[in-house]
Amino acid sequence: MAGTHAAGWLAVPPDHPLGLQTLPYGTFTTVDRPTEPRAGVAIGDCVLDLSAAMCRLLTGRAHLFSSGRLDAFLDAGDRAWDQIRSAVTKWLSSDDYREAIEDLLVPAADARMHMPFAVADYTDFYASEHHARNVGRIFRPGGEPLPRNWRHQPIGYHGRSATVVLSGTPVRRPYGPSLPPGTEAPVFAPSARLDFEAELGFVVGVETVVGEPVTVGRFTEHVFGACLVNDWSARDIQAWESMPLGPFLGKSFATTISPWVVPLAALEHARIRPPSHGTDVFSYLAEPDGWGLDIGFQVTLNGHVISRPPYATMHWSPAQMLAHLTVNGASVRTGDLYASGTVSGPQPGERGCLLELTWGGTQPLALPDGSTRTWLEDRDELVITATAAGPEGTRVGLGEARGMILPAQDPTAI
Amino acid sequence: MAGTHAAGWLAVPPDHPLGLQTLPYGTFTTVDRPTEPRAGVAIGDCVLDLSAAMCRLLTGRAHLFSSGRLDAFLDAGDRAWDQIRSAVTKWLSSDDYREAIEDLLVPAADARMHMPFAVADYTDFYASEHHARNVGRIFRPGGEPLPRNWRHQPIGYHGRSATVVLSGTPVRRPYGPSLPPGTEAPVFAPSARLDFEAELGFVVGVETVVGEPVTVGRFTEHVFGACLVNDWSARDIQAWESMPLGPFLGKSFATTISPWVVPLAALEHARIRPPSHGTDVFSYLAEPDGWGLDIGFQVTLNGHVISRPPYATMHWSPAQMLAHLTVNGASVRTGDLYASGTVSGPQPGERGCLLELTWGGTQPLALPDGSTRTWLEDRDELVITATAAGPEGTRVGLGEARGMILPAQDPTAI
Numbered sequence: 001m002a003g004t005h006a007a008g009w010l011a012v013p014p015d016h017p018l019g020l021q022t023l024p025y026g027t028f029t030t031v032d033r034p035t036e037p038r039a040g041v042a043i044g045d046c047v048l049d050l051s052a053a054m055c056r057l058l059t060g061r062a063h064l065f066s067s068g069r070l071d072a073f074l075d076a077g078d079r080a081w082d083q084i085r086s087a088v089t090k091w092l093s094s095d096d097y098r099e100a101i102e103d104l105l106v107p108a109a110d111a112r113m114h115m116p117f118a119v120a121d122y123t124d125f126y127a128s129e130h131h132a133r134n135v136g137r138i139f140r141p142g143g144e145p146l147p148r149n150w151r152h153q154p155i156g157y158h159g160r161s162a163t164v165v166l167s168g169t170p171v172r173r174p175y176g177p178s179l180p181p182g183t184e185a186p187v188f189a190p191s192a193r194l195d196f197e198a199e200l201g202f203v204v205g206v207e208t209v210v211g212e213p214v215t216v217g218r219f220t221e222h223v224f225g226a227c228l229v230n231d232w233s234a235r236d237i238q239a240w241e242s243m244p245l246g247p248f249l250g251k252s253f254a255t256t257i258s259p260w261v262v263p264l265a266a267l268e269h270a271r272i273r274p275p276s277h278g279t280d281v282f283s284y285l286a287e288p289d290g291w292g293l294d295i296g297f298q299v300t301l302n303g304h305v306i307s308r309p310p311y312a313t314m315h316w317s318p319a320q321m322l323a324h325l326t327v328n329g330a331s332v333r334t335g336d337l338y339a340s341g342t343v344s345g346p347q348p349g350e351r352g353c354l355l356e357l358t359w360g361g362t363q364p365l366a367l368p369d370g371s372t373r374t375w376l377e378d379r380d381e382l383v384i385t386a387t388a389a390g391p392e393g394t395r396v397g398l399g400e401a402r403g404m405i406l407p408a409q410d411p412t413a414i
Numbered sequence: 415m416a417g418t419h420a421a422g423w424l425a426v427p428p429d430h431p432l433g434l435q436t437l438p439y440g441t442f443t444t445v446d447r448p449t450e451p452r453a454g455v456a457i458g459d460c461v462l463d464l465s466a467a468m469c470r471l472l473t474g475r476a477h478l479f480s481s482g483r484l485d486a487f488l489d490a491g492d493r494a495w496d497q498i499r500s501a502v503t504k505w506l507s508s509d510d511y512r513e514a515i516e517d518l519l520v521p522a523a524d525a526r527m528h529m530p531f532a533v534a535d536y537t538d539f540y541a542s543e544h545h546a547r548n549v550g551r552i553f554r555p556g557g558e559p560l561p562r563n564w565r566h567q568p569i570g571y572h573g574r575s576a577t578v579v580l581s582g583t584p585v586r587r588p589y590g591p592s593l594p595p596g597t598e599a600p601v602f603a604p605s606a607r608l609d610f611e612a613e614l615g616f617v618v619g620v621e622t623v624v625g626e627p628v629t630v631g632r633f634t635e636h637v638f639g640a641c642l643v644n645d646w647s648a649r650d651i652q653a654w655e656s657m658p659l660g661p662f663l664g665k666s667f668a669t670t671i672s673p674w675v676v677p678l679a680a681l682e683h684a685r686i687r688p689p690s691h692g693t694d695v696f697s698y699l700a701e702p703d704g705w706g707l708d709i710g711f712q713v714t715l716n717g718h719v720i721s722r723p724p725y726a727t728m729h730w731s732p733a734q735m736l737a738h739l740t741v742n743g744a745s746v747r748t749g750d751l752y753a754s755g756t757v758s759g760p761q762p763g764e765r766g767c768l769l770e771l772t773w774g775g776t777q778p779l780a781l782p783d784g785s786t787r788t789w790l791e792d793r794d795e796l797v798i799t800a801t802a803a804g805p806e807g808t809r810v811g812l813g814e815a816r817g818m819i820l821p822a823q824d825p826t827a828i
Binding site for chain 1: 534535540561562563566567569570571572573574575576577579586588589590591593599600602624625627629648651654655656657658659660661662663666667668696697698738739740741742743744745746747750823825826
């Protein structure tokens with residue numbers, strides 16, 4: 001790539017979401033080296049070949065990126081994370097390093113992204129009060145919308161890590177059993193209520209041993225960063241199967257993540273006190289400072305913005321989620337991914353899934369092409385993007401989680 | 415070990431559960447080579463060092479056991495599984511191989527067992543109708559005991575794979591939030607209703623890709639074998655947290671598996687038609703032959719037998735469970751573990767957990783030492799064993815899943 005790219009240095013526009021304030025990590029290949037995954041750092045409209053840069057400029061840590069995946073780096077811990085972020089910042093901002101680095105910048109358009117780490121356990125929470133209340137109102141009209149336990153602890157469940165896929169992977173409409181409205185017996189059919197859920201995911205770097213809880217104060221010692229998550233949901237399959245053990249086939253067919261893992265260090269300026277701050281919670285959930293996050297989400301369906309969920313309204317913080325997950329002695333591992341649950345704000349245009357946006361399918365969304373949606377249709381493309389508040393008025397980009405729905409294929413005919 | 419063991423060959427008593435009819439696989443070390451995990455096959459009261467035997471007698475497949483763990487072997491598929499089982503059977507039954515093999519037999523008492531494979535996704539089902547009905551009667555007296563969906567499909571959920579531990583690992587009583595009877599607000603405390611669940615687990619060898627369902631007829635192409643599972647459960651934590659997303663902290667602190675994986679080939683004689691056979695099920699769950707299994711479980715508490723659950727009464731077969739798990743397009747991976755759910759028969763002495771044995775804690779169990787139990791107490795040791803029907807009147811041993819309860823440690827004081 002030598003000489004083909006000269007606009008990287010300090011020339012990234014200040015309003016670019018992938019400036020020096022962001023510097024997220026991912027795994028990429030290029031068309032000329034398709035079988036060599038390399039670790040990369042996004043900067044402006046380029047990707048820095050971090051695997052190669054480390055071999056030139058920080059050889060003592062180069063082994064952390066030799067596989068091209070981030071697993072060893074995640075496992076290396078917060079001192080290594082800080083050291084490498086500082087080094088990359090220096091390389092990309094000081095002219096002294098331009099010569100050593102410039103030929104390692106690849107145009108982002110030429111980089112094919114891959115899963116950046118192996119997902120160990122995948123867990124999903126339910127941390128938005130607006131989402132939980134809306135779901136309660138839709139499914140239990142007239143009843144108390146929030147489950148009794150909801151304000152006492154972050155509610156979560158385990159999901160399927162095998163089917164966490166990278167942004168851009170098409171998602172096939174699942175078959176499964178469900179009980180269509182007005183019928184007496186369940187049917188086995190393609191989901192007729194396919195939905196997305198816009199979420200934020202947190203990536204664990206440093207593992208624990210069984211019996212070692214991660215207190216809210218030790219959150220940053222174990223969690224490396226964040227990515228976007230689309231927790232695709234087949235509402236009809238989910239509704240029929242979930243009693244008494246929770247979601248299963250209605251969720252396990254696919255979960256999409258964004259390709260860039262944004263370090264917590266890049267989200268420091270976005271920190272706010274979450275709504276749970278100061279409320280009466282168990283001591284293991286009390287959070288003196290708070291890891292609420294001022295992140296603005298945007299959801300587009302076929303290119304049209306259908307929602308702008310504000311992460312700042314999430315009741316439980318990711319530090320509280322992890323403290324809860326481990327308070328019973330459960331351990332975490334490098335590559336664990338835990339997601340926030342659907343991000344929904346108080347306004348109708350801030351809801352993070354079609355279940356809420358169309359109020360259970362009763363209020364169709366109008367799209368600019370004249371069509372309407374209650375649930376996702378075949379060939380619909382759903383894109384989640386987000387930016388966080390950064391230093392000096394900048395925005396920290398979290399990339400995108402993109403997926404197109406493919407028509408169902410009858411599994412009994414294969 | 416040369417010369418210290420001469421009684422192995424064909425001298426295994428015919429009623430020994432680990433005779434030639436069984437030949438399960440595991441991972442072990444010895445005190446003289448504590449850092450070298452080796453794959454082993456249990457035979458009588460010995461363990462054959464399979465990693466070494468392969469290097470001598472079947473070098474073309476020896477790489478499958480070079481790590482000492484079973485992962486590569488599991489991934490190798492049913493032709494390799496059959497070939498190696500045939501070879502080991504020949505080595506251990508023909509005098510022609512005695513000289514080549516004898517020094518590779520280690521007394522089982524000298525073998526320290528280790529986790530035999532890396533658990534990918536862990537899933538747990540709810541396949542016993544007796545268990546599901548008893549749970550329904552205990553929690554919803556007067557109501558319909560079975561959930562509406564139960565007879566239409568195997569109900570399951572995802573659990574935490576990080577905390578699947580080997581038999582013998584002590585299990586610490588978890589802390590967590592719960593709502594004690596008669597209280598208005600939840601408390602954060604050690605579980606006061608700690609329970610076991612006797613289950614059978616199935617180990618996936620050959621992975622699939624997303625969108626490729628494993629039909630009931632292809633069960634044996636993907637599943638290698640079975641082990642015993644104790645799905646430890648904190649009933650009070652579970653009851654409070656489970657609505658609406660299912661069990662979380664009440665299960666995730668520990669799941670114990672037995673160290674020996676018994677190949678499906680050793681369970682062929684135990685095959686029976688499960689109770690679901692011939693009932694009106696979705697076509698993807700119809701099972702012409704059936705993988706019900708005639709396996710007798712035994713549960714001992716501090717050495718006293720408290721239950722003998724019959725696996726033959728399980729409604730859904732493991733082939734049906736896997737067909738369900740994948741029918742929505744979800745993929746499986748090498749090392750996936752899915753468990754049956756609590757094994758309970760129709761009789762009171764056949765119930766596979768204390769929740770049922772003590773009827774929700776209302777009918778204490780009397781132990782020979784004069785004490786009683788409603789739930790597990792600190793220092794209680796729970797052991798699950800099982801044998802399956804084998805050829806010619808033999809029994810196929812499934813080893814044991816053993817665990818002792820350690821007192822709770824306050825996670826907020828660490």
